[in-house]
Amino acid sequence: MSIARAVKKKLDEYLDGRAYCYIMHLNYNTRTDEDRRMHWTYGKDHRLIGLDRFDVNTDWNCKSDIEKAKFRSQFPQWYSQFEMFCNEMTRNDLIIAMAGYDLFLGFGTVNQDGYNYDPKLKVDRTFFDHTRQMDWVMALDYDRRIRLSEPLKGFNRTLLKIDPNHKYWKILANVEV
Secondary structure, rough: OOOOOOOOOOOOHHHHHOOOOEEEEEEOOOHHHHHHHHHHHHHHHEEEEEOOOOOOOOOOEEEOOHHHHHHHHOOHHHHHHHHHHHHHHOOOOOOEEEEEEEEEEEEEEEOOOOOEEEEHHOOOEEEEOOEEEEEEEEEHHHOOOOOOOOOOOOOOOEEEEEOOOOHHHHHHHHOOO
């Protein structure tokens, strides 16, 4: 009788050959652990990632250039995150989901061009109102998060695009998946 063994892979196998990937925080420093669990479970089960900000309550791409310019001058970091999420991400982009600086939740690829806006998700507090469809390669249960060998010190954004030269790339490449 043969014994089947799970072959451990490293995230590096999925990053190899990519020019970039995105890291996304789940409710970075804003909600309770139970909220994080609820949102992650919803995103995992419904194959979604999401972005939200309390004062962005319309479809990002329906905002006028004047509205976007005003938002950009007041909140430049959030402006760039909404632009990345809504307009720069494309089908097959790799997304790494994190809970905080050091807890890996999963990874997968965006499976659509464009993004969706669904205000009902936000009103119901079910999820985030700006969403993208995902094909999860690995999506752990919240209680099975993987602690990174080294935290992503300074990762204080909701969304960040990194390339192979970024200091986080090597840390993430060593995650066993």
